[in-house]
Amino acid sequence: MSDSKFLALLRDQIRSEFTASQQYTAVAVWLDDEDLPQLAAHFYAQALEERNHAMSMVQYLLDTDTRPVIPGIDAVVNDFGTVEDVVRLALKQEKQVTEQITTLARTARDEGDYLGEQFMQWFLKEQVEEVASMSTLLTVVQRAGDNLFHIEDFVARELSKGGATDPSAPPVAGGRV
Numbered sequence: 001m002s003d004s005k006f007l008a009l010l011r012d013q014i015r016s017e018f019t020a021s022q023q024y025t026a027v028a029v030w031l032d033d034e035d036l037p038q039l040a041a042h043f044y045a046q047a048l049e050e051r052n053h054a055m056s057m058v059q060y061l062l063d064t065d066t067r068p069v070i071p072g073i074d075a076v077v078n079d080f081g082t083v084e085d086v087v088r089l090a091l092k093q094e095k096q097v098t099e100q101i102t103t104l105a106r107t108a109r110d111e112g113d114y115l116g117e118q119f120m121q122w123f124l125k126e127q128v129e130e131v132a133s134m135s136t137l138l139t140v141v142q143r144a145g146d147n148l149f150h151i152e153d154f155v156a157r158e159l160s161k162g163g164a165t166d167p168s169a170p171p172v173a174g175g176r177v
């Protein structure tokens with residue numbers, strides 16, 4: 001049986017989430033090299049979150065008896081001029097993913113796929129949070145100008161306390177990392 005439109009989009013989304021994970025790894029390493037350990041730690045953690053998103057979509061395919069395929073990924077940017085460039089790219093990526101997740105939810109609804117529609121609800125909520133937190137970070141970076149210590153301080157104070165796992169998060173194939 002061929003995939004529904006929703007399942008085809010979900011397979012594409014697994015690639016987007018793995019690409020996001022790899023992109024955040026590149027960002028974290030760049031920041032680490034620039035001696036910005038707090039910001040680097042934030043993006044190392046984001047990279048794992050994106051990997052969890054991909055693997056929870058894989059779990060959904062396993063649970064619905066649809067054979068998952070682990071895809072290759074798109075190209076990753078490694079050259080950045082400034083910290084602002086980095087955060088701008090991250091915000092652009094999150095906005096793109098929000099559009100993709102919205103399309104997935106709409107498609108599930110249009111196809112009368114209630115399970116798929118319900119599965120996407122958590123991701124919609126997650127995208128609201130990720131776009132909001134990345135826009136805040138961009139504002140802070142722009143305001144800090146050349147004073148990178150301000151940014152490090154903000155990340156350490158405001159962004160590093162997200163350790164607890166959201167109990168409503170969907171299960172992750174192989175376990176959450």
Ligand SMILES: [Fe+2]
Pocket residue numbers: 017020049050053097
């Ligand atoms: Fe994601």
Ligand SMILES: [Fe+2]
Pocket residue numbers: 020050094097130
């Ligand atoms: Fe994200």
